[in-house]
Amino acid sequence: MLKVGILGGGQLGLMFVQNALSYPIEIHILDPNPEASCANFAHRFVVGDFNDEQTVLDFAKDVDIVGIEIEHVNLEALKKLKAQGKTVIPDPEVLEIIQDKGIQKDFYLKHNIPTAPVQDENTFPVVQKLCRGGYDGKGVQVLTEENKDKKWSEDSVFETLADIKLELAVIIARNAAGETAIYPVVEQVVNPTYNLLEYLLIPARINDDIAERAKEVALQVVDAFDQPGIYAVELFLNNDNSIWVNETAPRVHNSGHATIEASASSQFDMMLRVLLNLPLGSTEMTSKAAILNIIGAEGHEGNAKVDGLDDLMKIPGAAMHWYGKKITKPGRKMGHATFTAKTYEEIIKQIDEVKPVLKSTT
Amino acid sequence: MLKVGILGGGQLGLMFVQNALSYPIEIHILDPNPEASCANFAHRFVVGDFNDEQTVLDFAKDVDIVGIEIEHVNLEALKKLKAQGKTVIPDPEVLEIIQDKGIQKDFYLKHNIPTAPVQDENTFPVVQKLCRGGYDGKGVQVLTEENKDKKWSEDSVFETLADIKLELAVIIARNAAGETAIYPVVEQVVNPTYNLLEYLLIPARINDDIAERAKEVALQVVDAFDQPGIYAVELFLNNDNSIWVNETAPRVHNSGHATIEASASSQFDMMLRVLLNLPLGSTEMTSKAAILNIIGAEGHEGNAKVDGLDDLMKIPGAAMHWYGKKITKPGRKMGHATFTAKTYEEIIKQIDEVKPVLKSTT
Numbered sequence: 001m002l003k004v005g006i007l008g009g010g011q012l013g014l015m016f017v018q019n020a021l022s023y024p025i026e027i028h029i030l031d032p033n034p035e036a037s038c039a040n041f042a043h044r045f046v047v048g049d050f051n052d053e054q055t056v057l058d059f060a061k062d063v064d065i066v067g068i069e070i071e072h073v074n075l076e077a078l079k080k081l082k083a084q085g086k087t088v089i090p091d092p093e094v095l096e097i098i099q100d101k102g103i104q105k106d107f108y109l110k111h112n113i114p115t116a117p118v119q120d121e122n123t124f125p126v127v128q129k130l131c132r133g134g135y136d137g138k139g140v141q142v143l144t145e146e147n148k149d150k151k152w153s154e155d156s157v158f159e160t161l162a163d164i165k166l167e168l169a170v171i172i173a174r175n176a177a178g179e180t181a182i183y184p185v186v187e188q189v190v191n192p193t194y195n196l197l198e199y200l201l202i203p204a205r206i207n208d209d210i211a212e213r214a215k216e217v218a219l220q221v222v223d224a225f226d227q228p229g230i231y232a233v234e235l236f237l238n239n240d241n242s243i244w245v246n247e248t249a250p251r252v253h254n255s256g257h258a259t260i261e262a263s264a265s266s267q268f269d270m271m272l273r274v275l276l277n278l279p280l281g282s283t284e285m286t287s288k289a290a291i292l293n294i295i296g297a298e299g300h301e302g303n304a305k306v307d308g309l310d311d312l313m314k315i316p317g318a319a320m321h322w323y324g325k326k327i328t329k330p331g332r333k334m335g336h337a338t339f340t341a342k343t344y345e346e347i348i349k350q351i352d353e354v355k356p357v358l359k360s361t362t
Numbered sequence: 363m364l365k366v367g368i369l370g371g372g373q374l375g376l377m378f379v380q381n382a383l384s385y386p387i388e389i390h391i392l393d394p395n396p397e398a399s400c401a402n403f404a405h406r407f408v409v410g411d412f413n414d415e416q417t418v419l420d421f422a423k424d425v426d427i428v429g430i431e432i433e434h435v436n437l438e439a440l441k442k443l444k445a446q447g448k449t450v451i452p453d454p455e456v457l458e459i460i461q462d463k464g465i466q467k468d469f470y471l472k473h474n475i476p477t478a479p480v481q482d483e484n485t486f487p488v489v490q491k492l493c494r495g496g497y498d499g500k501g502v503q504v505l506t507e508e509n510k511d512k513k514w515s516e517d518s519v520f521e522t523l524a525d526i527k528l529e530l531a532v533i534i535a536r537n538a539a540g541e542t543a544i545y546p547v548v549e550q551v552v553n554p555t556y557n558l559l560e561y562l563l564i565p566a567r568i569n570d571d572i573a574e575r576a577k578e579v580a581l582q583v584v585d586a587f588d589q590p591g592i593y594a595v596e597l598f599l600n601n602d603n604s605i606w607v608n609e610t611a612p613r614v615h616n617s618g619h620a621t622i623e624a625s626a627s628s629q630f631d632m633m634l635r636v637l638l639n640l641p642l643g644s645t646e647m648t649s650k651a652a653i654l655n656i657i658g659a660e661g662h663e664g665n666a667k668v669d670g671l672d673d674l675m676k677i678p679g680a681a682m683h684w685y686g687k688k689i690t691k692p693g694r695k696m697g698h699a700t701f702t703a704k705t706y707e708e709i710i711k712q713i714d715e716v717k718p719v720l721k722s723t724t
């Protein structure tokens with residue numbers, strides 16, 4: 001029985017495990033948090049730091065295949081494991097490029113991949129991205145004449161502020177033979193008043209030309225990496241209809257969760273197939289879909305419960321994904337809900353109904 | 363966080379857990395086998411005999427809701443837990459009727475539910491069903507003038523041999539409010555040469571009139587039980603187009619596995635909803651589907667692996683379900699494969715291709 005080891009046992013790990021349990025494999029998970037989502041859901045769960053070289057080497061000694069659910073993991077360990085002949089996906093060289101936003105930007109420019117141009121840091125407005133450690137929107141800020149004193153001192157990329165019409169994402173699976181499977185384009189729907197992510201819609205409400213170009217650009221990124229894996233390519237569709245790559249995650253991604261309910265093979269199933277070098281699955285969708293994050297409510301910190309579950313479950317085609325985190329905090333991502341329906345109108349109506357009541361409290 | 367305890371941690375428990383992990387609950391499992399499918403996949407896994415009263419009482423002390431994945435569990439414990447005010451589904455009274463084939467037969471007759479008539483045990487041919495302990499087709503035999511000496515001595519029901527055209531099954535979820543959700547009728551496709559189950563097809567290839575009548579009879583059974591739960595009602599469609607209830611399982615069932623891939627809410631999701639008293643899900647199907655069991659090959663006994671996984675995974679819409687059993691034996695059910703497609707022809711072609719190579723060996 002093949003042994004698959006995953007660095008990270010959070011919600012992405014949990015959703016991977018839920019699907020991977022259908023396959024003839026052993027699942028090993030490494031996470032520093034003894035109460036991680038996967039803590040009770042692996043053949044072997046090891047508490048340890050995936051940023052520590054020796055910890056990763058010790059963990060992986062007994063596994064055949066190493067995968068990740070977070071990109072900030074120890075690179076030296078992965079290089080040694082690869083040298084030992086283990087399958088490591090994503091390849092350490094891909095991770096090395098992605099872990100540093102400066103190297104990532106150079107990589108796009110070198111491969112003629114459309115992306116925000118590098119810009120002088122004293123010409124405003126300018127986007128500052130920390131080279132290392134950014135995650136989930138952290139480590140990025142827009143600097144202007146007015147707030148230029150807030151500039152971070154750490155190594156950063158400075159780039160032109162995109163004139164964004166829509167934020168899109170494309171998830172692509174690539175196997176060892178270089179074959180790819182491309183999911184429909186995902187649209188991030190932003191609240192115009194608060195400029196906050198409201199929900200994700202798949203397929204995006206864009207015309208075929210834009211969809212094709214978005215997929216082409218994403219595929220260009222994946223072809224440039226030239227290694228097996230799951231890639232989530234985040235894109236800006238600008239107001240002049242040009243498309244820029246924002247950044248790439250070399251793993252399953254928040255923007256792809258609706259594939260669990262709406263696609264023949266989900267992004268988590270595809271990750272398993274890529275790790276095991278099985279034939280890629282089908283990205284065909286059975287309906288339109290959206291996901292809405294379930295967030296920790298203001299004024300609540302402590303043992304988590306969820307409000308609005310009944311309201312959600314009475315919607316035909318709606319599904320719950322609770323991430324198994326014990327503690328809720330204001331703004332913490334505690335789970336998500338998926339909505340599937342034949343039309344965008346139906347889905348948006350469902351989201352509008354549930355959004356005010358679906359949250360995590362204590 | 364609600365604590366859900368399940369008696370039994372085999373493959374049905376595993377598929378329940380895979381889905382239940384999406385909900386804000388704690389999952390507790392009791393199974394006598396320390397290497398059961400669920401052994402590493404529960405918040406709390408307890409090794410113990412679910413037929414022992416005290417073991418069940420101890421296990422359930424700390425849970426809010428008790429469910430089952432096998433009907434042969436200790437009834438006295440469940441009655442006491444119910445008396446303590448815990449939610450027990452299925453109700454012990456339902457289980458008491460179902461655990462004994464004699465009582466079950468009387469129940470059908472009393473409620474005017476069509477079923478094979480009781481027959482004198484010395485009029486041949488006659489079907490002998492052991493009252494207790496039968497499972498998965500065991501404990502049933504046809505007696506004729508020629509083999510009447512093989513009659514078992516244990517308490518039995520003797521009934522008329524059905525003149526079977528098709529074997530069907532209907533799965534129904536019923537909640538505490540008495541609302542029901544009915545899945546499409548399942549057809550058991552039998553190999554005409556060997557008289558062995560080949561695969562299960564959903565929806566069954568029957569006309570609307572027969573489908574409606576099958577659902578009506580199944581609903582009659584569930585209404586007669588008059589308690590929340592998941593019910594798998596196995597039916598004979600006779601050559602004169604009459605329908606007889608064969609037997610009922612008060613739980614998720616082998617005949618409903620294709621609902622994982624092909625239904626909005628699977629039978630495992632519906633079980634969770636019934637246990638938590640959430641709104642029932644949608645039984646709408648997104649495609650036609652079939653399941654094929656993966657069986658331990660002749661001449662192989664020992665540590666299990668699977669042959670033919672690549673052949674299966676290259677079929678668009680096919681899915682693997684490995685049950686996590688360590689040891690394979692000839693004839694042992696090790697997993698199943700699901701096939702989804704727009705037409706029966708496509709599905710049957712896929713099954714015919716994969717069937718010769720998909721099996722468990724050592």
